[in-house]
Amino acid sequence: MNGDRVTKALLFLSSLIILLLSAGIVLSLAGGAIPVFKEYGLGFITSTVWNPTSGSEEYGAMPFIAGTIITSILALIICIPMAFSTSLFISEYYSGTRTAGILRSLVDLLAGIPSIVYGFWGFYALRPLLISTGLTDQGFGVFTASLVLAIMIVPYATSLSIEIISMVPAELKEAAYSLGATRREVIFSVVIPAARSGIVASFILALGRALGETMAVTMLIGNANMIPKGLFAPGNTMASVIANQFGEADGLKMSALIAIGLLLFVITAVVNAAGKFIIRRFA
Amino acid sequence: MKKQLFILIVSVAIIAISCGGGGQKAGKEKLVTLSAAGATFPQPFYNLAFKKYNEEGGPVINYGGIGSGGGIKSLRDRVVDFGATDAYLSDIELSEMPGEVVHIPTCIGAVVIAYNLPGVTGLKLTPELLEGIFLGTITKWNDKKLADVNPGLALPDMNITVVYRSDGSGTTYIFSDYMSKVSQVWNDKLGTGKSLNWPSGIGAKGNPGVSGTISQSAGTIGYIGFEYAFAQKIPIAQLMNKAGNFIEPTLGSFTAAADAEIPADTRIMITNSSHPEAYPITSFTWIIMYKEQAYADRPRATAEATVNTVSWLTGENAQAIATSVHYAPLPQKASEQAALILKDITYQGRPVLK
Numbered sequence: 001m002n003g004d005r006v007t008k009a010l011l012f013l014s015s016l017i018i019l020l021l022s023a024g025i026v027l028s029l030a031g032g033a034i035p036v037f038k039e040y041g042l043g044f045i046t047s048t049v050w051n052p053t054s055g056s057e058e059y060g061a062m063p064f065i066a067g068t069i070i071t072s073i074l075a076l077i078i079c080i081p082m083a084f085s086t087s088l089f090i091s092e093y094y095s096g097t098r099t100a101g102i103l104r105s106l107v108d109l110l111a112g113i114p115s116i117v118y119g120f121w122g123f124y125a126l127r128p129l130l131i132s133t134g135l136t137d138q139g140f141g142v143f144t145a146s147l148v149l150a151i152m153i154v155p156y157a158t159s160l161s162i163e164i165i166s167m168v169p170a171e172l173k174e175a176a177y178s179l180g181a182t183r184r185e186v187i188f189s190v191v192i193p194a195a196r197s198g199i200v201a202s203f204i205l206a207l208g209r210a211l212g213e214t215m216a217v218t219m220l221i222g223n224a225n226m227i228p229k230g231l232f233a234p235g236n237t238m239a240s241v242i243a244n245q246f247g248e249a250d251g252l253k254m255s256a257l258i259a260i261g262l263l264l265f266v267i268t269a270v271v272n273a274a275g276k277f278i279i280r281r282f283a
Numbered sequence: 284m285k286k287q288l289f290i291l292i293v294s295v296a297i298i299a300i301s302c303g304g305g306g307q308k309a310g311k312e313k314l315v316t317l318s319a320a321g322a323t324f325p326q327p328f329y330n331l332a333f334k335k336y337n338e339e340g341g342p343v344i345n346y347g348g349i350g351s352g353g354g355i356k357s358l359r360d361r362v363v364d365f366g367a368t369d370a371y372l373s374d375i376e377l378s379e380m381p382g383e384v385v386h387i388p389t390c391i392g393a394v395v396i397a398y399n400l401p402g403v404t405g406l407k408l409t410p411e412l413l414e415g416i417f418l419g420t421i422t423k424w425n426d427k428k429l430a431d432v433n434p435g436l437a438l439p440d441m442n443i444t445v446v447y448r449s450d451g452s453g454t455t456y457i458f459s460d461y462m463s464k465v466s467q468v469w470n471d472k473l474g475t476g477k478s479l480n481w482p483s484g485i486g487a488k489g490n491p492g493v494s495g496t497i498s499q500s501a502g503t504i505g506y507i508g509f510e511y512a513f514a515q516k517i518p519i520a521q522l523m524n525k526a527g528n529f530i531e532p533t534l535g536s537f538t539a540a541a542d543a544e545i546p547a548d549t550r551i552m553i554t555n556s557s558h559p560e561a562y563p564i565t566s567f568t569w570i571i572m573y574k575e576q577a578y579a580d581r582p583r584a585t586a587e588a589t590v591n592t593v594s595w596l597t598g599e600n601a602q603a604i605a606t607s608v609h610y611a612p613l614p615q616k617a618s619e620q621a622a623l624i625l626k627d628i629t630y631q632g633r634p635v636l637k
Binding site for chain 1: 349350351352353356442444449450451452473474475476477478479480481483484485486487488499500502503
């Protein structure tokens with residue numbers, strides 16, 4: 001009985017630490033962001049000027065918010081067909097076979113590759129390929145970054161979708177088969193409708209991953225602090241500008257970077273909450 | 284039983300680790316460890332020099348290449364024994380430090396214009412061309428203005444892609460200091476700073492990032508620390524200096540740029556030198572430290588090691604190392620100035636150097 005109480009107290013304490021940590025992160029981000037919001041008000045979020053030269057300093061977060069949202073959404077669009085078909089292949093068509101097992105471990109392996117390695121691959125392999133299409137001079141830009149981001153988030157969306165699809169009750173599928181449905185009909189009329197909300201949620205959580213990705217994006221997006229002028233134009237994202245600029249930043253610039261961190265935190269939290277809400281509500 | 288075994292293993296491990304640390308210290312009892320942080324621009328020189336100094340019996344020096352701004356911040360927060368910066372501290376920055384800070388120049392570095400044009404070497408650039416290229420008004424490699432200055436070169440019909448530093452950096456500061464001196468348009472539009480509001484082009488992180496991007500992509504041009512271009516064997520442009528001569532970046536042309544009247548506190552930018560042989564984008568790089576070394580409970584031994592290290596760094600042996608990694612050594616006037624400043628550094632009011 002006593003041991004039970006000790007365990008309970010220990011577990012409670014560990015959870016409390018997590019809670020305090022998150023609260024501490026939010027608090028210190030908000031505290032650091034105060035100067036820049038005092039200076040520009042909410043105009044900081046909508047301003048498109050980022051001029052760090054002392055004397056004519058002016059900071060706005062919009063180029064980075066735009067860059068983050070454009071690359072993430074684009075990555076999601078590219079990721080959906082890949083992840084969706086892979087998860088169906090693994091969990092329905094080849095369910096339980098050796099091929100599915102190997103494919104599944106390969107997908108998990110993709111999730112384990114460090115961000116910087118994806119960046120390298122994008123820099124040395126993908127970029128020359130894009131240059132050879134003639135669509136872009138140097139291959140840096142929003143599209144290249146999105147493409148690599150898409151590949152990076154495929155394993156998250158796929159793994160989650162597989163779990164959700166395999167949770168569809170076997171009775172439902174068997175009933176459909178006994179009525180003479182083909183495998184394709186079962187998948188599209190029974191499995192997908194039953195797992196729909198879960199699949200949507202898995203993509204939203206993958207989007208959350210894409211929003212915060214830093215290293216690979218920094219290496220490929222071109223780091224131009226402006227709203228991207230086109231699909232192949234350079235831009236920058238919130239996470240990438242922080243990684244690039246915090247080293248030499250102080251004063252108002254540091255505060256601007258912290259404020260961008262806070263905004264990214266809020267955006268990611270909202271996206272994740274939306275994903276969880278959909279799972280809980282409809283799954 | 285399992286629990287006790289676990290505790291035993293952990294405690295043995297802790298004891299082993301702490302003994303290991305102690306054992307190391309006991310071996311070199313008199314040695315102190317210094318920590319320093321700052322500019323990445325002279326880091327190749329510092330890394331090599333500090334290693335050599337340690338081998339000669341000097342202290343272990345941990346140098347963090349976190350950028351000039353970070354170096355200044357670390358010194359202000361008194362978490363390092365000395366800092367390093369490519370841009371000297373302004374009067375305002377000096378007044379914000381908790382104590383009097385002195386600058387000691389350690390070597391001369393240069394920022395070079397590196398480019399990647401298949402089959403083309405020996406590019407020559409004037410200040411007007413630099414302004415046009417980096418501000419995005421000259422967009423093609425076969426632009427007439429470029430061709431006029433480079434009559435012998437077969438310049439391709441290719442878009443120019445400018446590559447700049449995406450992170451704040453002393454390299455950008457030195458380059459923009461020069462550009463602001465030679466171009467009024469630049470001064471009005473971009474100004475001088477460690478990071479700028481670039482109108483076009485792409486950003487890459489750090490000197491290695493910019494040089495890597497240039498060497499990997501045809502049609503690019505950018506500014507990098509000389510030793511990085513040298514290490515990667517990227518073609519470098521000759522620049523027209525103030526006297527109107529096209530100058531190849533060499534150690535000799537860097538030293539020529541430092542042939543100027545150096546103020547007592549050594550705070551001077553030597554870009555756009557009027558010396559006829561001078562390469563125009565050169566700069567001192569500095570160590571910064573407190574004039575009064577007794578602060579934050581630092582023992583005398585640490586203060587002595589700090590001053591001795593910096594003194595050695597400006598001396599003959601270390602300057603020879605600088606040359607081997609493509610930084611120009613300090614000219615005589617500058618090293619005399621450095622020696623005078625070091626002599627004035629005190630510990631509890633008394634000079635540290637004997």
